Amino acid sequence: MWDTLTQPSDILLCSGPKTGTTWLKALSFAILTRGKFDASTSPLLTTLPHDCIPFLENHVEKIKENRSDLPLLATHLPYSCLPKSIIASNCKIVYIYRNIKDVLVSYYHFVREIAKLSVEDAPFEGAFDDFCQGISYSRPYWDHILEYWKASQEMPERFLFLKYEDLKNDASSYVKRLAEFIGRPFSVEEEKAGVLENIINLCSFNTLSNLEVSKSGSYQADENASLEHRLFFRKAEDGDWENYFTDAMKEKIDKLVDEKMSGTGLVLK
Numbered sequence: 001m002w003d004t005l006t007q008p009s010d011i012l013l014c015s016g017p018k019t020g021t022t023w024l025k026a027l028s029f030a031i032l033t034r035g036k037f038d039a040s041t042s043p044l045l046t047t048l049p050h051d052c053i054p055f056l057e058n059h060v061e062k063i064k065e066n067r068s069d070l071p072l073l074a075t076h077l078p079y080s081c082l083p084k085s086i087i088a089s090n091c092k093i094v095y096i097y098r099n100i101k102d103v104l105v106s107y108y109h110f111v112r113e114i115a116k117l118s119v120e121d122a123p124f125e126g127a128f129d130d131f132c133q134g135i136s137y138s139r140p141y142w143d144h145i146l147e148y149w150k151a152s153q154e155m156p157e158r159f160l161f162l163k164y165e166d167l168k169n170d171a172s173s174y175v176k177r178l179a180e181f182i183g184r185p186f187s188v189e190e191e192k193a194g195v196l197e198n199i200i201n202l203c204s205f206n207t208l209s210n211l212e213v214s215k216s217g218s219y220q221a222d223e224n225a226s227l228e229h230r231l232f233f234r235k236a237e238d239g240d241w242e243n244y245f246t247d248a249m250k251e252k253i254d255k256l257v258d259e260k261m262s263g264t265g266l267v268l269k
């Protein structure tokens with residue numbers, strides 16, 4: 001079924017939930033459509049990034065019907081669950097990852113809000129225990145990263161790994177790297193004209209979260225789930241985990257990450 005949906009020229013944006021998916025979608029969309037739209041006319045001003053770039057696993061019909069010129073698809077699927085046709089094709093894969101503790105806090109609030117539970121009714125401790133046991137929407141977070149990481153070691157030319165915190169701290173360098181990787185590098189003239197800067201600003205948390213579209217309306221995540229747009233924009237603060245983790249929790253998750261990620265060079269702390 002998916003064989004007809006994906007093409008070798010596609011670029012697949014892959015991520016575990018709550019690691020920067022919305023941001024990566026916005027940036028990739030803005031980079032590839034910058035010849036058509038500028039920061040004042042971009043569809044991103046009125047459309048949730050998730051409605052600009054469909055999820056492979058949730059929007060088969062939509063992808064089939066509206067296969068547009070834009071070669072961008074996204075997925076939360078683990079690498080081992082990707083359709084064989086994608087793995088066999090030469091399509092490029094961008095993978096975004098984030099500090100594991102901030103991912104957990106972000107995921108906790110997202111799920112809690114969807115379930116319409118208060119912090120008192122759904123204490124963080126429960127989410128922490130589930131997460132450490134690997135109970136998650138799409139594989140334990142560390143396995144999700146490791147599967148893509150191993151594949152990237154075998155086919156480095158096909159992969160770009162981006163870290164959420166790096167994107168935040170040095171947006172110009174990493175957005176330029178993203179643009180080069182997806183085949184639309186910024187020219188010197190564009191940089192001088194502020195095109196790169198404008199895209200970074202357009203896709204920033206500050207801009208996107210304050211748009212009317214982000215504050216109202218719902219996103220049809222799949223046939224059964226309708227999610228309020230606002231749920232995709234919370235705080236976007238590095239280190240928010242410090243407001244939730246006890247020393248014992250920090251120690252436990254750091255140990256887990258050390259065990260799982262040793263030798264990869266990937267830093268999730």
Ligand SMILES: Nc1ncnc2c1ncn2[C@@H]1O[C@H](COP(=O)(O)OS(=O)(=O)O)[C@@H](OP(=O)(O)O)[C@H]1O
Pocket residue numbers: 015016017018019020021022023026102105106107109203204205206208232233234235236237240
């Ligand atoms: N533009 C932009 N820039 C930086 N950060 C952003 C942006 N948009 C969303 N966010 C923050 O990303 C977190 C949501 O992660 P995802 O987008 O991966 O969520 S999802 O998997 O698509 O549901 C979630 O993080 P937390 O605030 O820490 O919960 C969002 O607030």
